[in-house]
Amino acid sequence: MDALFGPDDAARWIAVPREGDDKYSRGVVGFVTGSATYPGAAVLGVEAAARTGVGMIRYLGAGRPTRMVLQRRPEAVTVEGRVQAWVLGSGQDPETLDDAARAMLELALGQDVPTVLDGGALDRRADAAGLVLLTPHAGELGRLIGVDVAAIVADPAAAARRAAAEQNATVLLKGHTTHVASPDGELLRVRSAPSWLATAGAGDALAGVVGALLATHAELLAADPAAIAALAATAAVLHGLAAERASAGGPLTILDLAEALPRVIAELLIGA
Numbered sequence: 001m002d003a004l005f006g007p008d009d010a011a012r013w014i015a016v017p018r019e020g021d022d023k024y025s026r027g028v029v030g031f032v033t034g035s036a037t038y039p040g041a042a043v044l045g046v047e048a049a050a051r052t053g054v055g056m057i058r059y060l061g062a063g064r065p066t067r068m069v070l071q072r073r074p075e076a077v078t079v080e081g082r083v084q085a086w087v088l089g090s091g092q093d094p095e096t097l098d099d100a101a102r103a104m105l106e107l108a109l110g111q112d113v114p115t116v117l118d119g120g121a122l123d124r125r126a127d128a129a130g131l132v133l134l135t136p137h138a139g140e141l142g143r144l145i146g147v148d149v150a151a152i153v154a155d156p157a158a159a160a161r162r163a164a165a166e167q168n169a170t171v172l173l174k175g176h177t178t179h180v181a182s183p184d185g186e187l188l189r190v191r192s193a194p195s196w197l198a199t200a201g202a203g204d205a206l207a208g209v210v211g212a213l214l215a216t217h218a219e220l221l222a223a224d225p226a227a228i229a230a231l232a233a234t235a236a237v238l239h240g241l242a243a244e245r246a247s248a249g250g251p252l253t254i255l256d257l258a259e260a261l262p263r264v265i266a267e268l269l270i271g272a
């Protein structure tokens with residue numbers, strides 16, 4: 001199957017809190033992202049998850065990114081504990097990662113919860129105990145499957161499908177149009193966001209959006225793991241609509257995109 005996935009589809013994949021909910025029943029997303037080298041990636045992922053809506057965010061990392069995350073989002077909890085989904089690797093270079101973050105990464109990989117592998121954790125699929133979503137851009141996917149980036153750009157759908165089959169994981173290939181491929185060959189396409197979105201940090205925010213969606217659908221994913229593809233595509237839709245709103249035809253910053261997320265989600269729910 002090869003299908004377009006749009007706002008009407010995305011509206012069905014947003015978990016609306018109910019009267020009986022508390023922060024834990026809504027779901028907790030954990031981040032092991034960012035580093036002394038790229039602390040901003042940690043801030044952007046956490047910010048985007050907070051604006052997508054989730055019961056709680058745990059951030060586990062080195063001192064500098066932790067301080068920056070807390071400065072931007074005092075709601076984040078920086079102690080270990082149970083989570084319903086992980087976001088790993090954005091803004092991390094395995095070569096230079098400090099020991100504390102490395103230990104957190106190993107701890108997270110060992111847990112059987114839905115896990116987003118991004119940036120420096122893209123090659124850790126074999127070590128991940130949970131259901132995995134990989135979120136590469138074309139260059140990263142090229143390195144992962146040993147294919148020239150030009151071939152990926154020429155046929156992103158085929159590349160995403162090949163990677164999903166080889167890695168036995170769902171793959172969200174970023175780009176002008178986003179392609180989400182499942183290991184069984186199913187493909188969802190999310191129409192292009194404004195090209196103003198081609199700016200540093202956009203992918204770090206996308207990882208945060210999808211992390212929040214996975215954590216808030218933990219029970220559903222346990223019953224139906226294949227739903228991870230629709231949740232990944234939903235993240236791309238929300239990210240694209242928020243980019244459109246933040247851009248309004250001109251340039252955008254990633255914090256503007258994150259700020260636009262709550263209204264985008266509210267409007268999708270009202271229209272659903």
Ligand SMILES: NC(=O)C1=CN([C@@H]2O[C@H](COP(=O)(O)OP(=O)(O)OC[C@H]3O[C@@H](n4cnc5c(N)ncnc54)[C@H](OP(=O)(O)O)[C@@H]3O)[C@@H](O)[C@H]2O)[C@@H](O)CC1
Pocket residue numbers: 038039040041042089090091092093119120139140200201202203204
């Ligand atoms: N705020 C933050 O914290 C942010 C943190 N981020 C984090 O950074 C990490 C790495 O992510 P990434 O996408 O840069 O990785 P990657 O595919 O290895 O790219 C390297 C390739 O780019 C190329 N290149 C570089 N400069 C170029 C130029 N001027 N013009 C043209 N080409 C140029 C370079 O080519 P070369 O110079 O070698 O020819 C090389 O091939 C990742 O963890 C991510 O999360 C980012 O999300 C950004 C915001």
Ligand SMILES: Nc1ncnc2c1ncn2[C@@H]1O[C@H](COP(=O)(O)OP(=O)(O)O)[C@@H](O)[C@H]1O
Pocket residue numbers: 136137173174175176177178192193194195196197198199200201202203204205206239
């Ligand atoms: N030309 C483009 N048009 C629309 N969206 C784009 C374009 N280029 C990149 N994007 C989107 O921007 C984001 C870039 O992610 P990524 O390359 O990982 O950035 P970073 O590593 O800087 O955070 C992805 O969501 C991708 O789909």
